[in-house]
Amino acid sequence: MIRVQREDFDVGTELAKLAAGNHQVGGIASFVGLVRDIAPKDSGAESAMTLEHYPGMTEKRLAEIEAEAHRRWPLAATVIIHRYGRLEPGDRIVLVGTASSHREAALESCAFLIDWLKTEAPFWKLEEGPEGAKWVEARSSDDARKEAWKK
Amino acid sequence: MIRVQREDFDVGTELAKLAAGNHQVGGIASFVGLVRDIAPKDSGAESAMTLEHYPGMTEKRLAEIEAEAHRRWPLAATVIIHRYGRLEPGDRIVLVGTASSHREAALESCAFLIDWLKTEAPFWKLEEGPEGAKWVEARSSDDARKEAWKK
Amino acid sequence: MKLLYFAWLRQKIGKAEETLDVPPHVKEVGQLLDWLESLGPNYATALKERRAVKVAVNQDYVGLTHPVKSGDEVALFPPVTGG
């Protein structure tokens, strides 16, 4: 299940849905991404950010990434929720949840989904730092983590 | 944080605590283990289980495993909750949650904790199957997953 | 052809989207980028660092030799930073 939305989400509720009515699920793995405060500690300020995305393509890419996880692992259910708009430190950005009979499948596919999403889903972060707004640069370590899943 | 208890727990609440008041946390990984129904589909029955544990040693081992995770990864906070007593299919058994500035650290330490807990924490499952109660046998694949973390 | 710009490409070009009549010699993504650069200094500045420009045609990631044609939705944006 894919959702792209401005609103916050409830982690417990979303994860519970993954096993609702399915008693073959033995494990649910999840990852929640939060906005980190990048302002210097002594600045007294907190650094918000704005997430821009490409409506339409975002949903399409996320659905493809989710389908790829289901091809690779025996998954009972998955959820990807990604927010956009203005977010403050501590706010939830993204939830990835995977449910399977086997904990290995749940854990590995959860890591796979967040790694792929980071390099595939068309989102861009504009951080409000102490010296003004700045677009976050992509990290080569994220590309490396994605590439590792191709092996 | 370690808890060994009969009562259920609220996943959303427990995970939110890991980042409460700490805006350096960028990611929270978690694993929830659930009771699977092992009764044959056409039996019409559901298979409950009873978890026995070794009070005192359980808490001690879990605290040691948690400390080992903090030694290996830069973690802001961790939680391990494990239930005991009688549980029915779909019931939550265990929660492992890890919070870090870095998603790699959160994801890897979460997998580490559940893998180690499976082979180290003194719990034993008695399954009520269609042919009576039966102690679950340890899986060699669990030992193998634990050994892999020693490399 | 519908053009979409995101993040700092949107800011540098100065608009989020536009519909353009592309000349007939523009048949591939690389040719489209070259032609866009010729439209003005805002485009030239935005597209200068070509390595940092990712392209999607009809919402799929594509390379510089991918064909483009009238009616396509072509998006230009920097490497993604979600999650």
Add this chain to the structure above:
Amino acid sequence: MKLLYFAWLRQKIGKAEETLDVPPHVKEVGQLLDWLESLGPNYATALKERRAVKVAVNQDYVGLTHPVKSGDEVALFPPVTGG
């Protein structure tokens, strides 16, 4: 010495715990298991498959050559299956 039994070891021996005066020649875990086997058929049956018996002394996992002494808490149980 305080002995604790868990899971099927508890069921086969027929009790969850007991306090025993262990003879002086019992100085290691392996010797303790041998001596326990001699206490009756329930112990002998429970401890027969020695590979399946894990031992903790004072709540730490130990091997067969680990020392035991009066006052120790010694637990016998099968491989764990939690999580």
